[in-house]
Structure formats: structure tokens, C-alpha cells
Amino acid sequence: MKYKSLMFLPIFASCLVSCGNNRHDISEYILKTPYKDNYRILQLTDVHLGDKDKLEEHFKFMDITIKEANPDLIVVTGDLFTFASKSTAKSLFDFLDSYEVNWTVCFGNHDEQCYFSIDWMTDVLNNYGEKCLFKDIQDDDIFGNCNFAINLMQGDSVFEQIIVMDSNRYQFGLESMGYDCFKVDQIDWYSRLVDTTKENNGGDTVESLMFYHIPLPEVDDAWENGKDDPSKIKNPTGSVAQKNEKSCPPKKDNHFFDTIKTKGSTKGMYFGHDHINNFIVEYEGIDFGYGIKSTNRVYYQEDMMGGRVIVIKNDHTLEYEDYYHTYKEIA
Ligand SMILES: [Fe+2]
Incomplete structure (x- = not known):
């Protein structure tokens, strides 16, 4: 759905906008791509490129992880830009498109702090090219700018589904001032x-993974519940689960997690936002995964940059591979 400067409107206005009637069939939100054996999804996150950056340096840095990870799909989970112009945005998209790999993105809260609108970026991505698996229906009744799914197909059936959603940006209600949340219409979607x-799919629930930017409010419970239980921590060998800063989920909670649990499809959720937290912890049967920050823009931890591969195994189990690099490698 188009999203016009809601940052400056009262909260009731966003509610009015999201209550439109332009409902689209769910099939219109779905892209398809073949499933490959032990499908490899590389999550990059919080790239934060801006016009003052030496873009080539950051591309060189990300290139190390991308080549090492050998992904089938790259997903960048938001905060792609901060104070970026259209040409900087296009440079990142061209960089991602330079590999023989499908790629997609979702938006973060900082992606509206640029010299272009989220709608402009949505238009560009909607029309980018065949390796860019992005779709947003801009005149629909669903809040946000990147709500869509990628079906991993095995013949005519869906092997697994990748769900990409817009966790939105900021909200200004008196009791919910801060980061925005998933809206009720998105949860219905x-x-x-x-x-x-x-x-x-013949009545069988299809397993899915979700990618978005701002963690759900349950992220702290997930950490507290699992941090001392090795059976809940999913970081791969050699990667230490860490919580180095306060998590910043939205204050307002529309109880999306309850719906996710009830539906029984999503088994892993991957997000960014809090740059120096790095853990994957299983909570109530679902993996909560902070991504690994993928550049040294804004704030970061020197030994915690790179990317994570989520492997969907042929038996539907998940495996994780963490890749860490430093800028010294490209000096
Ligand atoms: Fe960020």
C-alpha cells in the first residue's frame, strides 16, 4: 500500500488509510521460484548506505560474504539506507543484481530518512528485473510497502514459503511513541x-520462514527463556549467541505472534534493527533470529559483521551458517 509521509500525521490518519476497500486476491502477492536442494538463503541486514559513503568499499566488504555463502537467495532485512539519494539506492540494487542469484529486500525504519520516498523505492523494486523477487501492491488495503511471499516450488507444489513483511517505521501515539508495529490488517493478510x-496445497500446511526488520515484542521473552538452554540456542558452532544492547521492539503489540503460533506454518523469523544483538533462539517452537550486521555503517561491533545463511534442508529442517568478516580484509 502507498505510504505517504505518515510520520507527520496523527495516528488515527494511518488507521483511516489502512481501512480502504481495495482488497486483492492473495495469489497476487505471491512470486514463485524453484526450490533447490538444501536451499540457501543469505540474510544481510542494516546496511545503512548513505551518500557520504564510499560505496565501493562496502560492496567489496559484502562481496566477501556473498561469495563465501554461495546463496540461492539473498534477503536484506531493512535499513538499507540512511540519507541516501536515488543514485545511491540504485547502486545498492545494481550491486545485489550483479550476482547470478535471486535477491529481495524488506524495509526498515531508517529507509524513509532518505532523499526519496519509500514509494519511489517500491516502484523501482517492483520493476527491477527477474532476479529481484520483490512485489508490493501499492493500491491495496494492506498497510506497508513490502508484504509478499516467495513460493519455493517443487514441481507444481510449494515446498516452502518465504514471507516478507513490512514492520513499518515509527508511530506517534501517546502510549506507543517509538517504532511502529505490524498492523491488524497485515496480520489478517x-x-x-x-x-x-x-x-x-491439498490441505497440508506449508512451512514458512518470515523476514522483516523490527523484532516482535516477544524477542526479549525468547532470549530470557532460551539464553541458558543450549537446546534453544541455534547459533552454529563458533558463533556465540549475544545480546549486547536493549532490544527495541514496538511498544504497541497487536499480538501477531499469537496468530503465527496458531497458524502453525512459520518456523523461523529473521530480522535486524538492533545491530549488536546476535542470537537465534527457539521460542515456543519458532526460531527468533537477529541477523548479522552487514556493513560498518552507523553503529556496529567489529567482530560481528558479515551475514547468515539459513539452509532449508530437503527434510524441512533448518541449519544456520554464520559468516564474519572485518574491514581489515579489504584494506
Ligand atoms: Fe539499523
């Missing part, structure tokens, strides 16, 4: 997506 996919 998620339910319709999971139900329709199940219906079209």
Missing part, C-alpha cells in the same frame, strides 16, 4: 496467505 497456501 498473513492469515489469509497461510490459509490460501494450505488450501492450494
Whole structure:
């Protein structure tokens, strides 16, 4: 859905905008790509490129991880830019498109702090090219600018589903001032997506992974519940689960996690936002994963930059591979 400077409107205005009637069929939100054996998704996050950056330096840095990770799909989980112009944005998209790999992005809260609008970026990505698996329906009744799914196809059936959602940017309600949350209409959309996919799959629930930017409010419970339990920590060998800063989920909670649990499809959720937290912890049957920051822009931890591969195994289990690099490697 188009998203016009809501940052400066009262909260009731965003509610009015999201209550439109332009409902689209769920099939219109779905892209398809073949499943490959032990499918490798590289999560990059919080790139934060701006016009003052030496872009080539950051591309060189990310290139190390991308080549090492050998992904089938790259997903950048938001905060792509801060104070970037259109040419900087296009440079990042061209960089991602320079590999023989499908790629996609979701948006973060900082992506509206640029010399272009989120709608401009959405338009560019909607029309980018065949390796860019991005789709947003801009005149629909769903809040946000990147709510779509990628079906990993095995013949005519869906092997797994990748769900990309917009966790939105900021909100200004008196009791919810801060980062925005998933709206009720987005949660309904998620339910319709999971139900329709199940219906079209002979009644069997299709397993899914979700990618978005701002963690759900349950992220702290997930950490507290799992941090001392080796059976809950999923960081791969050699990667230490760390919580080095306060998590910053939205204050307002529309209870998306309850719906996710009830629907029984999503088994892993991957996000960014809090740059120096790095853990994957299983909570109530679902993996919560902070991504690994992928450049040294804004704030970062020297030994915690690179990217993470999420492997969907042929038996539907998940494996994780963490890749860490430093800028010294490109000096
Ligand atoms: Fe960020």
C-alpha cells in the first residue's frame, strides 16, 4: 500500500488509510521460484548506505560474504539506507543484481530518512528485473510497502514459503511513541496467505520462514527463556549467541505472534534493527533470529559483521551458517 509521509500525521490518519476497500486476491502477492536442494538463503541486514559513503568499499566488504555463502537467495532485512539519494539506492540494487542469484529486500525504519520516498523505492523494486523477487501492491488495503511471499516450488507444489513483511517505521501515539508495529490488517493478510497456501496445497500446511526488520515484542521473552538452554540456542558452532544492547521492539503489540503460533506454518523469523544483538533462539517452537550486521555503517561491533545463511534442508529442517568478516580484509 502507498505510504505517504505518515510520520507527520496523527495516528488515527494511518488507521483511516489502512481501512480502504481495495482488497486483492492473495495469489497476487505471491512470486514463485524453484526450490533447490538444501536451499540457501543469505540474510544481510542494516546496511545503512548513505551518500557520504564510499560505496565501493562496502560492496567489496559484502562481496566477501556473498561469495563465501554461495546463496540461492539473498534477503536484506531493512535499513538499507540512511540519507541516501536515488543514485545511491540504485547502486545498492545494481550491486545485489550483479550476482547470478535471486535477491529481495524488506524495509526498515531508517529507509524513509532518505532523499526519496519509500514509494519511489517500491516502484523501482517492483520493476527491477527477474532476479529481484520483490512485489508490493501499492493500491491495496494492506498497510506497508513490502508484504509478499516467495513460493519455493517443487514441481507444481510449494515446498516452502518465504514471507516478507513490512514492520513499518515509527508511530506517534501517546502510549506507543517509538517504532511502529505490524498492523491488524497485515496480520489478517498473513492469515489469509497461510490459509490460501494450505488450501492450494491439498490441505497440508506449508512451512514458512518470515523476514522483516523490527523484532516482535516477544524477542526479549525468547532470549530470557532460551539464553541458558543450549537446546534453544541455534547459533552454529563458533558463533556465540549475544545480546549486547536493549532490544527495541514496538511498544504497541497487536499480538501477531499469537496468530503465527496458531497458524502453525512459520518456523523461523529473521530480522535486524538492533545491530549488536546476535542470537537465534527457539521460542515456543519458532526460531527468533537477529541477523548479522552487514556493513560498518552507523553503529556496529567489529567482530560481528558479515551475514547468515539459513539452509532449508530437503527434510524441512533448518541449519544456520554464520559468516564474519572485518574491514581489515579489504584494506
Ligand atoms: Fe539499523
